[in-house]
Amino acid sequence: MSHDCIFCRIARGEIPSRKVYEDEDMLAFHDINPSAPVHFLMIPKQHLENLYDADLRHQALLGKLLGMAGQLAREQGLDDGFRVIVNNGRVGRQEVYHLHIHVLGGPEPLGSSASRRQ
Numbered sequence: 351m352s353h354d355c356i357f358c359r360i361a362r363g364e365i366p367s368r369k370v371y372e373d374e375d376m377l378a379f380h381d382i383n384p385s386a387p388v389h390f391l392m393i394p395k396q397h398l399e400n401l402y403d404a405d406l407r408h409q410a411l412l413g414k415l416l417g418m419a420g421q422l423a424r425e426q427g428l429d430d431g432f433r434v435i436v437n438n439g440r441v442g443r444q445e446v447y448h449l450h451i452h453v454l455g456g457p458e459p460l461g462s463s464a465s466r467r468q
């Protein structure tokens with residue numbers, strides 16, 4: 351929990367963010383450089399680099415993150431669909447090495463490629 355990565359610092363409140371949701375396990379906050387009209391990130395407070403760093407010991411945490419996505423998307427006005435993306439490692443074009451789930455949406459359908467952010 352004492353990591354100095356940027357998302358750990360956001361989770362600890364050392365760097366400000368526009369919060370969507372927070373509890374003892376996770377934080378959701380708006381992406382600073384949105385790729386869609388609504389674009390927020392969900393992170394575990396525990397530092398995991400990405401899904402390579404996760405295993406079945408993290409089942410409850412990962413399930414909780416995904417299990418909150420629909421509710422938080424609706425609360426942000428995304429009631430007609432949304433996209434979730436998890437980028438992992440170099441090939442996945444991950445930029446921040448603290449596991450995060452992108453949630454993207456808006457009034458109109460996003461770009462058609464599943465690999466793109468919009």
Ligand code: 5GP
Binds near residue numbers: 356381437446
């Ligand atoms: P990745 O490419 O690693 O999946 O995505 C990292 C995301 O984090 C990017 O969409 C980027 O805009 C976002 N991001 C990077 N630094 C910050 C920050 O300091 N605050 C917020 N809110 N988002 C950030």
Ligand code: ZN
Binds near residue numbers: 353357359397447
């Ligand atoms: Zn971290």
